[in-house]
Amino acid sequence: MSSIRQNLEKVTREIRTACDKCGRDTDSVQLLAVSKTKPISAIADAIAAGQRAFGENYVQEGVEKIQHFATQSPSLIWHFIGPIQSNKTRLIADHFDWVHSVDRLKIARRLSEQRPEHLPPLKILLQVNTSGEASKSGVDFDELAALATEIATLPNLALRGLMSIPEKADDYASQLAAFTALAQARDALQQQLPDTKLDTLSMGMSGDMDAAIAAGSTMVRIGTAIFGARNYD
């Protein structure tokens, strides 16, 4: 048995345990396998173990992987979760199914304009800055409603919820506080946009998954615990 298969089974068990602890249905939390920097062979192992949803941070690398698997595994779902430069929006719009890292109207407009006609609307999560000064990316809480209201009107996008990458905290209480703030922001936004189904909260990584699930995460983004440590050389 490959270690990636074993790791996926372990993470799946951990998701189930975290759900049990807070009385949630295991099916309410989706596992996104973050495969950035990892080779095609690692993704193939994960696919063989039943994984379908993958997250990538770098456009060129992600597109190469998507194209590699397009014919042999057409049912994969690809999520773009990295910082977005405006000259890369076309490639993202052409190839990905979801984008988690939208925090500016300009980027959202480009993704909508560039989304090919034959594809379904691109599913969008707004990245929210839950760490104040400590983070440069993500929209601030006080600008979220205005941005979401504009993005909800763009024709080739489907706004589905929020995402955050909180400042790293080792204690459960701080982790929980950051994730709870995101969940509350989603609830408030849902009241302001009753016609837009904001059913997705992308929060929780290898080190803080339990707190994210307790706070209502519907999608955990797990890299290291599935594929091992990343090597950036």
Ligand SMILES: *Cc1c(COP(=O)(O)O)cnc(C)c1O
């Ligand atoms: C790399 C990355 C992850 C996965 O992080 P791990 O700690 O390896 O689980 C999740 N979300 C985003 C946005 C990332 O860039």
